[in-house]
Amino acid sequence: MPAAAFRPATQGSDEPLPARPPDDDPRLRVVAAGAPGHRGAFVLYWPQMQRRARSNAALDLAVAEANARRLPLAVYEALRVDYPYASDRLHAFVLEGARGEAEAYRRRGAEYAFFLPRTPDEARGVLGRLSAQADLIVTDDHPAFVVPGQLRGLARQSACPVWAFDDCTVVPLARLGPEQYAARTIRPRVARQLDAWLRPLAEPTCEAGPASVDWPFTPLDLGALDLAALLPTLPIDHGVPPVVGATGGSGPAHERLAAFVRRKLVQYPEQSHPDDAVTTTLSPYLHFGMIGAREVALAVRDARAPEATRNALLEQLLVRRTLAFNLARENAAHRTFAPVPTWAQKTLREHLADPRPHLYSLAQLEQAATDDIVWNAAQRELRATGVIHNYLRMLWGKGVIAWKKTPEEALDDLLVLNDKWALDGRDPNTYASLLWCFGKHDRPWGPARPIFGTVRYMSTANARKKLRMETYLARWGG
Ligand SMILES: Cc1cc2nc3c(=O)[nH]c(=O)nc-3n(C[C@H](O)[C@H](O)[C@H](O)COP(=O)(O)OP(=O)(O)OC[C@H]3O[C@@H](n4cnc5c(N)ncnc54)[C@H](O)[C@@H]3O)c2cc1C
Incomplete structure (x- = not known):
């Protein structure tokens, strides 16, 4: 969409956001209270839309809670076969991303397991069984696609408390008011609050070490992942093939970001010309949370480029993208024609x-x-x-x-x-x-x-x- 001027006038704070925010933090939502008197042996983090072990505020919260409770941490990541449009393309992207990330979760002190069910039935009840062992489940809050339904399902079956944490946009969605009708109305709200939220994370490590978990499935051996052999065995759409040259994961995402900041950013205002290809190409990585909007915005904020050029990118990332998330959060009919004015x-x-x-x-x-x-x-x-x-x-x-x-x-x-x-x-x-x-x-x-x-x-x-x-x-x- 044609871009207007975004002038956030950010001072650029590098003071990290606290890993364990106050109870009234706008990003935190208690989804389930858990059974009275329930106690568990570890804190579980379930990345649904923020599939990364770095610069992930929900993971920071899970680590900090585990440390405060003197409990170990487990990370449970999964990819079902029955979500709409599941295909070789999407499975390959997510699985390659997970392969690169497993070790990074372990470096944060967490036990990590990836669950790849082969049928819809296999996936049923798994989180309920994990909730019986866990003291707390922390997961990503997200306003669209399958996440709201998955959160409702987990709330119904969880024995332990469930906290959903919003790390979708840099300024938290709960701070942006009701549905905004245009970029011009959300832009000043984002600009005003940017300095408070555009900060790196504390990135703590779990002090109690990895959890001992009785996983109710056989964790996927990501080290031995052979996509060419695996994908044809899954009941997903094989007519949509993996994308050659687009490897999922936070490593490839950061390579793209670095290349963008180094070579393309200065030309970004010329991005309308298809032959010039000067954009970040990060949208798939942002979608799957393999990189966060905060990481991209911080890199661009600190880049050597004219202010107007940096702001042109920040307009798309922090205004247009946030407007889209505001629509999804505030308007349940966002996947229909109804929101058209x-x-x-x-x-x-x-x-x-x-x-x-x-x-x-x-x-x-x-x-x-x-x-x-x-x-x-x-x-x-x-x-x-x-x-x-x-x-x-x-x-x-x-x-x-x-x-x-x-x-x-x-x-x-x-x-x-x-x-x-x-x-x-x-x-x-x-x-x-x-x-x-x-x-x-x-x-x-x-x-x-x-x-x-x-x-x-x-x-x-x-x-x-x-x-x-x-x-x-x-x-x-x-
Ligand atoms: C018809 C149509 C369909 C679109 N479908 C999608 C989609 O399915 N998923 C998607 O992420 N984007 C979609 N966009 C928005 C935009 O085209 C893409 O985000 C952008 O082209 C992705 O390329 P990039 O990562 O190189 O973007 P860059 O220009 O490098 O921008 C960086 C990031 O800012 C955000 N951004 C950029 N432009 C927009 C925009 N106009 N609106 C909202 N956010 C923006 C994206 O997260 C993007 O990755 C659509 C746009 C149109 C007109």
Whole structure:
């Protein structure tokens, strides 16, 4: 989305955030109180969306609680086969990430196990059984996809207390008020509070050493992981293959961040040109929590680059991304057409009878079989790499609106395409960005145009004239 100016005026504090925050910390939510009088032998951390052993505030809290209770720490990580769009692509990315992270959890003093169920049934009741052994479960709070349901399920079956901790955005979501309707309303809220929250973490180590856990499953031997042999045995979508050249994990994420800060950041304001490829390429890693927004923001804040350049990146990471998480947290219907503002719904409805240049089925879209070479290129990039260049992603989303009878049908198809093929899909950014194509977080743009009415119109023909994309089209244009 076109960026406005973000000027946070940060002083840049390096004072770490305390690992064990006060009880009224806005990031902490008690999800279950546990059975009265229950005592356990260890504190358990369950990373659901923050799959990393460093710069992870929920893990810091789990370590600090274990130390305060003089208990050891265990980390339980899992990947089910029955979540929507489970595929070779997503399993490979998460499993490679876990392989690189297991040792880092052990260095924090934790016992670590990865559970890879082969069937949906195998996964049932595992956390309940672990809760009977644990004194406390700490897990990630997150407003979208399967996490809210998983938290409700755990709350129903847990013998011990369960705390969910929000480390999604730099400024905690509970500090951003009710649903915000535009970047301009959330921007000052983020800017005002940034100095208090944009700080490194304390990163304590568990003093009692690793826990002794009776794991109710056979932990996956990540050292012997053979994805080529393993993936075909799992009941997941084998039609969406792993992305060549995108290895999951915090190591690869930090390599990308370092390369961005060293070479690309100074050119970031030119990011609209597909041929220049000057963005971080971190969205899949941010989605799976293999790197945190705080780590990226601190690296950019401290980088040698003009202030306006650094702020251009921080606008996307700290304003646009936070706006998306605010939508997911405050609006339960964030995966539907309902959050589209009234003016946009009205104008789109008024143009329902306008002739469409083509009507493409989901299958035609998925196969990149439209008559638009730029759109097809973006779709091919998505299928091959699991992401689309940011500017083209806007054109990709807008394009489908013109090829469906109703905007609701267009949104349904976009959700399938993005959630199925994108490594960074199934994310608050997915839902907010797709809805943006229909007018969410935007304003009316006159004059009214066919099909779109006053919803912002973008055409691939115009983009081709003004952007450098010949190399991109040579690569993905078919
Ligand atoms: C139709 C459409 C669908 C999209 N679907 C997704 C999605 O499924 N997942 C996803 O993470 N992003 C999505 N985006 C937002 C944006 O395109 C990507 O976040 C960005 O292109 C990722 O590339 P990058 O990591 O190199 O971003 P950079 O430009 O390097 O930005 C750094 C980070 O800031 C955040 N960011 C950047 N641009 C935006 C934005 N416009 N809105 C919100 N956050 C932003 C992302 O977390 C990104 O990784 C979508 C945008 C559109 C228009």
